[in-house]
Amino acid sequence: MTTNNIEFPELGDEEEWDVPLDLPAMVGLLDMEVRPMAARPARELAEREHYLHRKPAVSFAFGLYCEAAPVGLVTLGCPASGHLQRGACPAEPSRVIELNRLWVADAMPKNTASWFVSRALRQVPPHVIVSYADTTQGHMGYVYRAMSFRYAGWTDMERRTPRLDYVPLRGGHSREAMRSGYRGTVRRKPKVKYWTTTGDRRQRRRLAAQCTWPSLDWKRLPPPTEHRYHRITREDLHGRGQAL
Structure with a gap:
């Protein structure tokens, strides 16, 4: 399938998009560790290494360390728009935070980002996590899909x-x-929208039920790289029993 010159692999109906989250065997030789990072050094590292080169809002930050040196960073913070929080979870808007920066050193092996973020999110208390893949940078959100984030379409759709x-x-x-x-x-x-929840299983289910962002079928409705109008229908949903 091709959309706006971006190739999407064809998958059978029974095939899963998830990719293995374990790093290649060679990475077992490295001393990899995911641990919390203080807000100030996290903002400074994000400004230096992330392509936006701006300091993000930080409520939670985690570093990926190899032999005590940071080789990755993920930060989560309060979205700039309170409207986003209220729109994503009207029942508990303060539970909505944005995964606003993700950086992994270029030298790290394939799948490092999904391995890293999945372990970082296990340390985050119950929240609805939203994030955006920036199509201006060629990002379509494969890292999020590898972690089974829910796909919510694109901005201004x-x-x-x-x-x-x-x-x-x-x-x-x-x-x-x-x-x-x-x-x-x-x-x-457009930016591609994704979301997930954190906490234990009961907490995740409760927050997922409260989240008003949809869970859409990527194969039926792949994201564009230019503005495209689309009104969501029941057929677009990913089959999670959602109501429109």
């Missing part, structure tokens, strides 16, 4: 016209245009 972002005169994030002026506008690219 029920908006008929695309949003426009200002291009700042000095470069950087579009919000800089309000301070430095702008030289034009560009169509906003």
Whole structure:
């Protein structure tokens, strides 16, 4: 299947998207450890290593360490928009946090990111975790799918016209245009939406029942790399007994 020049492998009806979370055998030679990281060094590491080069909001942070050196980072924090929290979980909006940065050193083997994040999330208390894959960077969210996150479509999918972002005169994030002026506008690219829950099994089920983000069928509704209008129907759901 091809969508907007991105290749999606064809899978049979019974095949699973999940990939093995155990690292290749050669990584057993390394002393890999996932442990909590304080907010300040986590923000500094994210600013230095993540492609956005901005400090994120941090409620929880975890580092992936190899021989005491950080080779990976995942941070989770309060979303910038309270509307997002209320929309994702109206019953308990404060339970919604965003996985806002994920970095793994290029030298690490395949599947390191999913192995790392899955172990980090086991240490997070009960929350609804939302995250976005940035299509402007060629990210479609395969790491999240490997961890069985639920796929919720893409941003602005029920908006008929695309949003426009200002291009700042000095470069950087579009919000800089309000301070430095702008030289034009560009169509906003969609981001792919994913979510999951943390806690013990009972807590995860309770939070999943409260989450209003859908769980969609990726194979039926693959994400685009340009704005595309789509109104979700019952046929798009992943078969988890959801109501529209």
